[in-house]
Amino acid sequence: MDLDSNIYIAGVRGMVGSAIRRWLEAAGYRNIIGHPSSELDLTNQSATTKFLLRERPEYASLSAAKVGGIHANNTYPAKFIYPNLTAD
Numbered sequence: 001m002d003l004d005s006n007i008y009i010a011g012v013r014g015m016v017g018s019a020i021r022r023w024l025e026a027a028g029y030r031n032i033i034g035h036p037s038s039e040l041d042l043t044n045q046s047a048t049t050k051f052l053l054r055e056r057p058e059y060a061s062l063s064a065a066k067v068g069g070i071h072a073n074n075t076y077p078a079k080f081i082y083p084n085l086t087a088d
Contacts, residue, residue, distance in 0.1 A: 001029070001058075001059055003027075003028050003029055003030060004030060004031055005029070005031060005058045005059055006031045006033060006055065006056060006057045006058050006059070007024060007029060007031060007032050007033065007057060007058070007059045007060070007061070008033045008034065008052075008055065008057035008059070008060045008061070009021055009024075009032060009033070009034040009060075009061045009063060010034075010042060010060065010061065010062045010063055010064035011034075011061075011062075011063040011064030011065060012032075012034025012035070012036070012063075013034075013036050014063060014064065014065070016063040017034065017061065017063040017064065020061050020063060021034060033055050033057055035051075037064065042064055043083050043086045066079075066083045
């Protein structure tokens, strides 16, 4: 990757995505794209397609996920697995 490459990080505010962003920034990468789920719903295919066509990322890190902790994940597994499987 060039330092000027457009890099998209899904889940940029989460634990994994924010660590990736910090690492890339420390390494000198300048064009890091990331939006919180309140701005871009990755389960909405139309919105995701429009975003990708507009931003044209050359690389992507898909580190977004709906999580709820051990108890919630065990109690309501479908509530978490469905949006994670349908995210573009």
